[in-house]
Amino acid sequence: MSGMQKFRNIILCGDCIEILRSVGEPFADLIFADPPFNIGYQYDKYRDRVEKNRYLAWTRDWMSACLGVLKPTGSFYIAIGDDYAAHVRLIGEDLGLTLRNWIIWHYTFGQQTRNKFARSHTHIFYFVKNPKQFTFNDWAVRVPSDRQLVYNDKRAQSCGKLPDDVWNTYSRVCGTFRERQGWHPCQMPELLLARIISASSNPGDCVLDPFVGSGTTAAAAFQLGRDYCGIDISEQYVENTRKRLTDLQKTRISGPLSMHEMLELKRLVFEIGRPADAYQMNEKLTQLFCRQFAVRMNNCKHYKPDMILPLLPEICPCQGRK
Numbered sequence: 001m002s003g004m005q006k007f008r009n010i011i012l013c014g015d016c017i018e019i020l021r022s023v024g025e026p027f028a029d030l031i032f033a034d035p036p037f038n039i040g041y042q043y044d045k046y047r048d049r050v051e052k053n054r055y056l057a058w059t060r061d062w063m064s065a066c067l068g069v070l071k072p073t074g075s076f077y078i079a080i081g082d083d084y085a086a087h088v089r090l091i092g093e094d095l096g097l098t099l100r101n102w103i104i105w106h107y108t109f110g111q112q113t114r115n116k117f118a119r120s121h122t123h124i125f126y127f128v129k130n131p132k133q134f135t136f137n138d139w140a141v142r143v144p145s146d147r148q149l150v151y152n153d154k155r156a157q158s159c160g161k162l163p164d165d166v167w168n169t170y171s172r173v174c175g176t177f178r179e180r181q182g183w184h185p186c187q188m189p190e191l192l193l194a195r196i197i198s199a200s201s202n203p204g205d206c207v208l209d210p211f212v213g214s215g216t217t218a219a220a221a222f223q224l225g226r227d228y229c230g231i232d233i234s235e236q237y238v239e240n241t242r243k244r245l246t247d248l249q250k251t252r253i254s255g256p257l258s259m260h261e262m263l264e265l266k267r268l269v270f271e272i273g274r275p276a277d278a279y280q281m282n283e284k285l286t287q288l289f290c291r292q293f294a295v296r297m298n299n300c301k302h303y304k305p306d307m308i309l310p311l312l313p314e315i316c317p318c319q320g321r322k
């Protein structure tokens, strides 16, 4: 089996640096990395508090191991906390990457503090290997503009607008969420990964996560019809992630939409942020929603309100959660 095939649709247990250095040929179209932030989180097998220079040397090592397996047209997203964001940005530049966006993921459900402002964001760097050749599916991530949603302004572009680089529509995965796995201390939301994967890869591409944790990246990639490769140093996390994926593979979708369409529908619902009854009562909003969804799916299909409306109550914000 070639390196390309061997690393597709697999969750591997081990040190990502060792594994990726042993590969030999680029296989990833997109890498999403959410490493330990060196802030003392309790992981199963990794001690998340090491001396600063050691952490920085390790960061450079895993980033360069990732670069070795990223295709020349590939994109590389890295989530990181305040303490090391500046370092990661500079290491990326030093390794020859081009920064396309410095994204702030702002989550309102943050950590409590006693004597300073509460931290409520994570940095996400969006790098590419080649600034002239990369995948960016703008249609897949467009959102309705305020001109469309609020002001009813005829000058609005009918395909919506590109989102800002401050992302504030994805909450952290709280303990009560249906999506919550419960066995990992810092699970990322699937919808945030879905935005990244939809923008920076195409169906059939390979998405790598060298710190797969609870398996979010792999789960989102699978639902969106991409191949995945996940690595984690913890046997327990790997076993649980494999089970998460097996359960997803067994999921039978009843209804008119595919698994890919259902995740994209949920993403659009959350990004617009209106409750289900807002659509029931507002025909214009429903039409706008259906049109934006069709833009995102980009498959020449027509999504009629009577197909979409019955699906919304289960997935609208504040509904369908425990």
Ligand SMILES: C[S@@+](CC[C@H](N)C(=O)[O-])C[C@H]1O[C@@H](n2cnc3c(N)ncnc32)[C@H](O)[C@@H]1O
Pocket (backbone or CB within 6 Å): 014, 015, 016, 017, 034, 035, 036, 037, 043, 044, 045, 046, 184, 186, 187, 188, 189, 210, 211, 212, 213, 214, 215, 216, 217, 231, 232, 233, 234, 237
């Ligand atoms: C911040 S968590 C990733 C969470 C993940 N994004 C999610 O949504 O669940 C970091 C993960 O890196 C893993 N890890 C730490 N060192 C590693 C290494 N050298 N190779 C692979 N995984 C490692 C930890 O076990 C932990 O699960």
